[in-house]
Amino acid sequence: MPTLFDPVQLGAIAAPNRIFMAPLTRGRGTHEHVPTPLMADHYAQRASAGLIISEATGISREGLGWPYAPGLWGDEQVEAWKPVTDAIHAAGGRIVAQLWHMGRIVHSSVTGQQPVSSSATTAPGQAHTYGGKQDYEEARPLALAEIPRLIDDYRRAAANAIKAGFDGVQLHAANGYLIDQFLRDNSNFREDAYGGSIDNRIRLLDEVTRAVADVIGADRTGVRLSPNGDVQGANDSNPQALFTAAAARLSEIGIAFLEMREPQGDSSFRPNEVPPIAPAIRQVFNGPLILNSDFTPESAERTVASGLADAIAFGRPYIANPDLVDRISGGLPLASPDVATLYTQGPEGYTDYPFARETATA
Template identity: 65%
Template sequence: MPSLFDPIQLGAIHAPNRILMSPLTRGRSTDAHVPTPIMIDYYRQRATAGLIISEGTGISQEGLGWPKAPGLWTDEQVEAWKPITQAVHDAGGRIVTQLWHMGRLSRPDVIGMQPLSASAILAPYNRGPGPNPYAEPRAATLDDLARVLDDFTLAARNALAAGFDGVQLHAANGYLIDQFLRNGTNKRDDQYGGSPENRMRLLGEVVDRLIAELGAGRTSVRLSPNGDSQGADDSDPEAIFVPAAAMLQEKGIAFLEMREQNPTSSFGRTDVPKLSPAIRKVFTSPLILNQDYDLESARADMESGLADGIAFGRPYIANPDLVERLRSGAPLNQPDVKTFYTAGTEGYIDYPALNGPASEQPALQAAE
């Protein structure tokens, strides 16, 4: 079986290794969701990943309820992304952007309006003390969904203009697409609710829009199929997520990435069994798995044929040269949780690489 360090073809993208950088919200953009210059260094430093999946990037003001997260719906945002993607390419890397609509998890104090969702069900809040910052969403009308589809189309077009190699649709973690997929958050009685076929309709329509703009070979999807995710859950996840994966296989997407929880997960815990074995049977294109992997567990799932690659999240925050550290068996830096979402350079571009500070290594190259 291939190793983590062997190349892989992810649709139209040739990745020199199978270690992907998973999407990581870091909150370093402006209040207007415009990327900032320090993001150039951050992504360039991590260009040795087989593929970088960018932090969640909003498709509209309505859908981006995270302060200082980046967007892709204005010309200013597109122009600010260009030097970032260029820096990754100049360092030998590849980068796709994760397109994000947060649905009911869009905070009204950030978006300036009532959020929308599959149904009018308030999201729980479990990130800290104080009142729930979310608001009861309104159930999306058909006109709302038509507008959301247009927003995804524009964001995909802008992604190409900004220099990205492709896009990933964020259909995981309890955000808008996930809210439609799961029967705990989708109580609709129209063509978008009820049966699994109806609940995965919006996912299919968005993917079709992305493929129309970029081609299937530059379109990917992220799912989180097992267990509760920010209040979104399903009474029978296999009945919705296995057919959804089969649909994505039929559409020919470049790869499917999945975050799978377990009873000891550091981000969300569940006793709901992982669905990757069942999904592997219907999704035969590259399947990338994510959540709390180390080198040993990554090798095990690669060698079994369950995964074609592994996406690492928090290890990439503190280890810009993660590929070389895993290859050589070098120890990993530990991330500083206090700086995950702060605005400055500390805990962002100042983690040391094996050969010295990452900020002093502008020519870090991805091995071919």
């Protein structure tokens, strides 16, 4: 019976434990979306994680609408990521880059372009921009002729990730962003090969995943899905059929791992509106399965021991607990994050959270 502290193989990546760091957008890059030295300190502090999944990282100017989030489409970004990955590896860690296109969730004040999506839709709520919160704008549908260019953007970002020293990549196909907007039937109203049936709606996910796997190897390619109800306005009328079909296709490709954000129980962060789909996905996906959202150390241990998941990705607990693996193994209390500093630019609330054992001996 596996435990959180047993190693697990993710394709070409050997993880020494099953406590992973989930992707966490923290906005510590530059205005031009270039990583900073502060990010190297932050990630190196958390290198004891079995695997770090980086903060969401833009594949293109078009797709990156979050202020001060990093990208991977240019040479300057690649060079600036190298000290970050070097610091993680020097500390004994492993990291994959989460590749991100936000689709209709971007705002033109950040990108300088009208947002794009599967269809001409507008996300509910407001965008986080350099000028504060602003209403989302209507996206234009990607033309059929633009799809190859989009896939090339993913392909280039994946190659850049390997150049930058990442151990692999994770495709962000969750949380109501671009690929998820293609997957779900309340945001995808296309009448071409990328819309309508479930098989058509998973086509973009399939093609992007295969393109990335062709460049860096399927054994270094992961995917994130969120088989839940409404998220940022994206929803589906039959999520179990949709996401099991998507997971089965990813299994055929032979990706290194599938990570899923599926809230547990009565999550106050992003409640789950549908019954858990992870058990059904476990039946059709043959690779390592990682679950994320609202796990406690106790529920994580039970889930891995039951065989439902091969590892658990913790997000918010990693904000204030750089030594999360040590805290869980020692039964130590977990610190709470300072919400006011989640997206600020400095070290406060980013690299200044103490390690439990250092505090105890101070």
